[in-house]
């Protein structure tokens with residue numbers, strides 16, 4: 001264990017947040033069990049009030065999760081020189097087996113929290129709490145992931161041993177070691193760029209179809225999930241080398257550094273917003289037939305599609321900038 | 332959309348006005364909050380700046396230093412080793428160094444004696460750091476006396492005082508000629524404090540170090556990056572201790588915040604009741620409480636971080652300097668080079684703002700769910 | 709316009725200190741009519757006003773507002789209906805101390821997200837209706853009793869509700885001010901507002917303003933009289 005202030009900060013807040021969310025999920029279970037809208041009893045009033053508490057907790061959690069995602073990477077980056085062989089966040093994350101799972105879970109949990117809040121928002125538009133059971137059952141399903149993240153992060157920090165010789169991003173992504181990461185990285189850059197734009201265009205078409213004719217909500221949601229994976233792969237394989245102007249430097253974390261004008265922050269932020277809102281459209285699709293939502297849900301979905309496409313456009317433009325202006329050519 | 336923004340603006344306006352109406356309570360909260368942020372920010376900035384300082388020092392440090400070690404204790408190294416080590420493949424040069432520490436019992440301070448590789452001062456003269464000049468009240472031209480290893484008094488003329496600004500590194504420095512150094516320290520001709528090597532290829536550090544260990548079992552090669560790591564661990568550890576202490580302060584603060592937020596005064600309960608009765612909804616009150624938290628946190632964060640910055644980079648960290656650096660009398664007012672990093676600000680945010688927010692969620696919610704008909708009676 | 713069907717309200721239900729404040733209360737109100745709830749202290753007038761005004765939910769029974777059942781709506785929707793349809797004048801005026809008369813009047817409109825300039829203009833106009841324009845920037849704690857009540861009335865009107873509800877409006881006023889208050893109510897009625905006043909003060913319940921007087925006793929309707 002390394003007593004680094006940022007590690008302490010991340011750990012304390014992760015434990016606090018996990019506790020809060022589990023607490024909120026427990027309330028949620030009470031709501032699922034005793035909910036009876038027809039009753040004017042005081043128990044029912046109390047339950048209705050608790051719904052506000054749960055959604056407040058989740059909104060705070062979402063905000064903290066976003067900051068924590070970036071702070072986690074930033075911290076991994078800034079403590080890397082404690083480990084022999086590490087040169088950026090990649091090295092720190094590979095010190096033990098918990099680094100990458102923690103990061104992945106942080107990302108997943110951000111998406112889950114965002115999706116839950118979208119569902120919650122939709123529910124609050126209906127005068128009879130139409131999604132109340134769905135929403136709290138879902139919360140009970142995702143809350144363990146939030147707790148798991150805090151657990152994995154704790155294990156990761158506890159097992160950060162400065163004597164371990166780790167590898168830097170160069171070694172991790174070098175063609176000599178064959179794993180998924182290398183496959184992604186060594187994907188031919190131009191086709192990869194083509195796939196990125198292609199999938200972006202498909203999203204645009206799906207979104208357009210939804211906006212015009214109100215069809216294909218599931219398609220748009222699913223496409224956003226696939227596109228998220230494509231986009232992350234493209235950042236690693238094409239965008240990073242162009243930005244670093246080094247054909248073999250593929251690190252997805254160094255782009256967050258001041259040397260690269262914090263380019264990674266708007267890049268990832270726009271992608272995350274696009275992904276959450278886009279997937280939210282698909283999540284809401286099955287509830288369009290609910291009577292009390294029939295009026296508001298399509299409008300909400302359309303708004304989500306617009307936000308998603310807007311953020312996606314920002315992301316694609318940001319991806320294009322380094323390719324256009326880089327001194328490097330991968331052709 | 333515009334309606335939503337205007338709604339938030341109205342609620343924010345109302346919240347700020349309400350905070351200003353309760354000057355005493357708000358002031359106390361912001362003051363305590365600021366203090367916690369200030370302590371934490373000072374500690375982190377200080378640790379970071381020290382780390383930077385060490386990095387700067389070590390940047391010019393030799394890639395590999397070779398010391399001699401007899402039965403695990405340091406010993407001067409024979410100069411001939413330099414020639415043999417210089418021939419190891421990968422080593423471009425090996426140079427003996429003369430340096431050491433001098434404890435001045437009168438002023439109870441440690442000086443660093445160095446024989447520079449180039450531009451040695453003339454025998455009988457020395458160049459001193461600004462810290463020593465202040466401490467001994469010495470100006471160029473003055474004579475300074477030292478006691479040699481054998482008890483004999485030695486006196487040198489101050490040729491020059493090193494300019495300030497190099498901070499920690501040069502304040503305690505004495506540049507001295509080789510002849511005077513040997514007279515003072517008793518290290519005989521033919522021996523040196525240590526050897527410094529230049530090795531151009533970073534990948535060969537480990538191999539070179541290994542070869543030296545094999546060929547000269549009585550030596551101990553030290554690779555620069557290892558020193559950096561040790562420093563780092565040390566500073567982080569100290570920073571960690573301070574963070575833990577501040578964390579406790581933070582905890583006390585959270586309890587305070589909890590108390591402040593739960594113990595809504597009768598006046599505030601009444602006010603929220605009125606708001607709900609005239610048409611505010613639970614989520615409006617939650618938004619109000621959210622803005623209240625943002626306003627208080629933002630103010631305290633900004634104030635605390637600014638004060639911490641001033642404290643560390645302008646005020647000479649007068650609060651911690653003694654704790655963190657060992658009680659050296661030599662550095663009464665050194666200036667650290669300002670260095671702040673986003674990770675640090677993020678850490679402060681997470682150490683203070685998250686606990687504060689989490690501790691106020693439930694009380695805010697309690698306040699927000701006051702019955703609107705409570706004010707009817 | 710408003711129908712209450714078999715309203716019952718039990719406080720602290722299921723506990724030893726359970727208390728039935730209302731039982732089987734039913735009545736109908738017409739648009740633009742004035743209804744007076746009359747009855748001794750503790751008879752349940754305030755509780756009933758709270759339920760009719762969407763501030764609290766009944767334990768049993770149903771409330772209809774313009775044919776729409778609002779009994780079990782979530783708080784969010786109930787609040788929305790309340791702030792658009794009902795203006796409240798409380799027994800204690802319940803102005804927020806430390807704020808100006810103008811700000812107090814504007815508060816109910818904040819969550820609706822109107823442009824600030826427009827809202828301020830309307831608030832000033834409303835204050836002006838009650839000769840309070842000069843006091844707009846005065847802190848409410850410096851206002852006299854009559855002025856404070858007129859500010860409270862202005863606040864009740866800011867969202868242009870169709871129904872004005874007042875609970876014991878004359879309890880803290882002397883005779884002259886009580887009469888002034890009734891004059892204002894007359895004006896509002898003439899403007900087409902529906903009024904519901906709860907009072908045990910003869911100045912109110914014997915006033916010719918009343919179209920209907922509902923008398924409550926121990927939480928039940930003891931008599932309902934319509935006046936021509």
Ligand SMILES: Nc1ncnc2c1ncn2[C@@H]1O[C@H](COP(=O)(O)OP(=O)(O)O)[C@@H](O)[C@H]1O
Nearest residue numbers: 708719727729748749750751752753754755756
């Ligand atoms: N929150 C409450 N808990 C318990 N009893 C209450 C509560 N509110 C009102 N009551 C009781 O209900 C009865 C009716 O009160 P109220 O409606 O205020 O009467 P009125 O306005 O006619 O004086 C009173 O006896 C009062 O004590």
Ligand SMILES: [Mg+2]
Nearest residue numbers: 753754875876
């Ligand atoms: Mg009453």
